[in-house]
Amino acid sequence: MTAEATTRPLTLPRVPRVNLARMLTYVGLSLVSFVSVFPFYWMIVGATNTSADVTIGKLTFGSAFWANVTHFFTLFDVPRVLLNTAGVAIAGTVLTLGVCSLAGYAFEVFRTRFSDRLFALFLVMLSIPFSALMIPLFIMISRAGLINTFAGVLLPGIASIFIIFYFRQATKAFPHELRDAARIDGLKEWQIFLYVYLPVMRSTYAAATIIVFMANWNNYLWPLIVLQSNDNKVITLIVSSMRSGYNPQQGAIMVATIIATLPTLLIFFLLQRRFVEGMLGAVK
Amino acid sequence: MSASRLSRGELINGWLFIAPAVLLIGIFLIFPIAWSLWMSFQVGRGMNFSFGGLANIIRLTQDPVFQRALGNTVLFFVIQVPIMLTLAALMAVALNDPTLRFRGLFRTAIFLPCVTSLVAYSALFKSMFADAGLVNNVLLSLNLISEPIYWIRDPFWAKVLIITAITWRWTGYNMIFYLAALQNIDRSIYEAARIDGVPAWARFLYITIPMLKPVILFTSVTSTIGTLQLFDEVMNITEGGPADSTLTLSLYIYNLTFRFMPNFGYAATVSYVIVVAVAILSMAQFYIARDRRAAR
Numbered sequence: 001m002t003a004e005a006t007t008r009p010l011t012l013p014r015v016p017r018v019n020l021a022r023m024l025t026y027v028g029l030s031l032v033s034f035v036s037v038f039p040f041y042w043m044i045v046g047a048t049n050t051s052a053d054v055t056i057g058k059l060t061f062g063s064a065f066w067a068n069v070t071h072f073f074t075l076f077d078v079p080r081v082l083l084n085t086a087g088v089a090i091a092g093t094v095l096t097l098g099v100c101s102l103a104g105y106a107f108e109v110f111r112t113r114f115s116d117r118l119f120a121l122f123l124v125m126l127s128i129p130f131s132a133l134m135i136p137l138f139i140m141i142s143r144a145g146l147i148n149t150f151a152g153v154l155l156p157g158i159a160s161i162f163i164i165f166y167f168r169q170a171t172k173a174f175p176h177e178l179r180d181a182a183r184i185d186g187l188k189e190w191q192i193f194l195y196v197y198l199p200v201m202r203s204t205y206a207a208a209t210i211i212v213f214m215a216n217w218n219n220y221l222w223p224l225i226v227l228q229s230n231d232n233k234v235i236t237l238i239v240s241s242m243r244s245g246y247n248p249q250q251g252a253i254m255v256a257t258i259i260a261t262l263p264t265l266l267i268f269f270l271l272q273r274r275f276v277e278g279m280l281g282a283v284k
Numbered sequence: 285m286s287a288s289r290l291s292r293g294e295l296i297n298g299w300l301f302i303a304p305a306v307l308l309i310g311i312f313l314i315f316p317i318a319w320s321l322w323m324s325f326q327v328g329r330g331m332n333f334s335f336g337g338l339a340n341i342i343r344l345t346q347d348p349v350f351q352r353a354l355g356n357t358v359l360f361f362v363i364q365v366p367i368m369l370t371l372a373a374l375m376a377v378a379l380n381d382p383t384l385r386f387r388g389l390f391r392t393a394i395f396l397p398c399v400t401s402l403v404a405y406s407a408l409f410k411s412m413f414a415d416a417g418l419v420n421n422v423l424l425s426l427n428l429i430s431e432p433i434y435w436i437r438d439p440f441w442a443k444v445l446i447i448t449a450i451t452w453r454w455t456g457y458n459m460i461f462y463l464a465a466l467q468n469i470d471r472s473i474y475e476a477a478r479i480d481g482v483p484a485w486a487r488f489l490y491i492t493i494p495m496l497k498p499v500i501l502f503t504s505v506t507s508t509i510g511t512l513q514l515f516d517e518v519m520n521i522t523e524g525g526p527a528d529s530t531l532t533l534s535l536y537i538y539n540l541t542f543r544f545m546p547n548f549g550y551a552a553t554v555s556y557v558i559v560v561a562v563a564i565l566s567m568a569q570f571y572i573a574r575d576r577r578a579a580r
Contacts, residue, residue: 039405055414105301131513131533159305189293220515220516257407
């Protein structure tokens with residue numbers, strides 16, 4: 001053994017330490033992001049391909065987009081479907097926000113021991129599953145002659161305990177002084193609600209609008225039960241009905257899926273922060 | 285706020301404001317849930333009911349389809365909820381690192397599935413997992429499988445497909461809750477631990493996890509309740525098949541009510557199985573949360 005081995009300089013040029021954990025994080029997150037976004041790509045590509053190409057998993061853009069769109073429009077009265085869906089979603093949102101914000105406001109501002117108890121009772125019923133309600137609701141709605149009507153779709157969903165709760169929590173941040181000042185100015189209670197509370201709480205309304213609109217737009221099970229004739233179907237029922245039959249038109253299904261997803265996707269990208277806040281509002 | 289401060293006028297206004305909501309909840313929630321309970325003691329087809337006592341409950345114990353639906357539902361949440369929540373927590377921890385690049389991009393991408401309607405994404409999954417479809421092609425070309433998997437027609441793989449689909453749709457949603465909770469943890473706790481030489485894995489195990497407990501509880505209960513009501517996906521991807529291998533309680537109730545000759549009484553009994561399960565879960569959550577608050 002020579003002396004050289006022992007005198008080897010200990011200061012090797014330091015290789016920048018590749019942080020393995022950090023790299024794994026990036027790889028993992030990229031993978032997860034890819035999986036999350038991929039079905040959206042699949043949806044868009046699928047809308048440009050023929051039914052046969054979709055079934056064999058073709059991943060490149062095709063030229064059948066207009067054929068698919070045309071096919072979808074001949075299968076269904078699409079403008080009518082969109083009008084139905086938008087009508088139900090908008091009417092449902094306006095009614096729910098009106099009824100529930102009024103109640104949420106009142107449960108907080110006009111508190112009595114009895115109203116507190118009533119609210120506690122509502123909270124207990126917050127998680128009653130819809131599947132337990134659908135049989136009696138169906139019988140009620142059909143006895144009232146509301147099968148195949150939008151009123152039948154809308155009525156059971158207007159009062160949402162969750163949205164009442166959401167507004168009641170938000171109202172805790174509504175300043176007392178505003179109400180007191182408005183009363184001194186001689187405003188009646190309904191005027192205070194309409195002209196003071198509503199404008200001040202507009203960001204709460206915005207978040208609630210997103211939640212309720214999406215829930216209404218995407219609703220499936222209850223419209224499936226109530227809307228049985230073809231001319232008042234909503235988009236979820238159309239997408240769902242296209243899967244059956246001997247030869248489901250995959251390209252047209254993709255077009256329908258895009259149309260069904262587009263409004264919520266737009267809301268998400270335009271109001272991303274509020275959207276996420278709205279969802280988180282559920283816990284706070 | 286003390287209750288006695290309210291004037292007569294305020295009281296009247298208060299009740300007027302609450303009245304529409306109370307009326308609607310009374311008609312469309314309290315009445316039906318009570319009626320449904322009463323119905324579960326009735327036997328008979330269509331609108332012809334007669335009192336059957338516990339006949340429906342006895343029928344539950346002898347109904348293999350109900351037991352399969354219950355088994356599938358339990359299997360779905362026992363397997364799917366832990367997988368999804370672990371993934372969600374891991375992603376949230378990764379995204380919570382302020383030095384990470386492209387955080388916003390990753391977060392948006394991972395959250396994106398929540399934007400789809402359940403029916404729409406079911407249609408996408410059904411076409412991706414077709415017999416000769418995309419997923420099989422990819423798996424075959426990567427030599428991960430030697431012959432196509434019949435995702436929709438095989439009883440085992442149909443379950444795997446449903447679990448995969450729900451996980452895709454809801455992981456990002458749950459991740460948002462974890463991320464919000466993580467951002468509320470005081471960073472100085474981690475700093476102190478690091479200075480004391482606590483390794484990263486121990487910081488995760490002994491600081492992050494305990495701090496996340498309330499969110500873990502919340503997401504577990506809401507996800508389980510969600511899975512108990514699973515309907516849109518199984519209806520649109522597998523229709524509960526093949527051979528009832530993906531039939532869930534909600535789909536079975538739907539079938540009993542609207543597909544077969546309607547049997548409202550028995551369907552109501554099955555629906556009360558979900559009500560009881562949800563009630564137990566909610567109470568468990570309430571008591572665990574209360575104990576924690578009391579202990580503090």
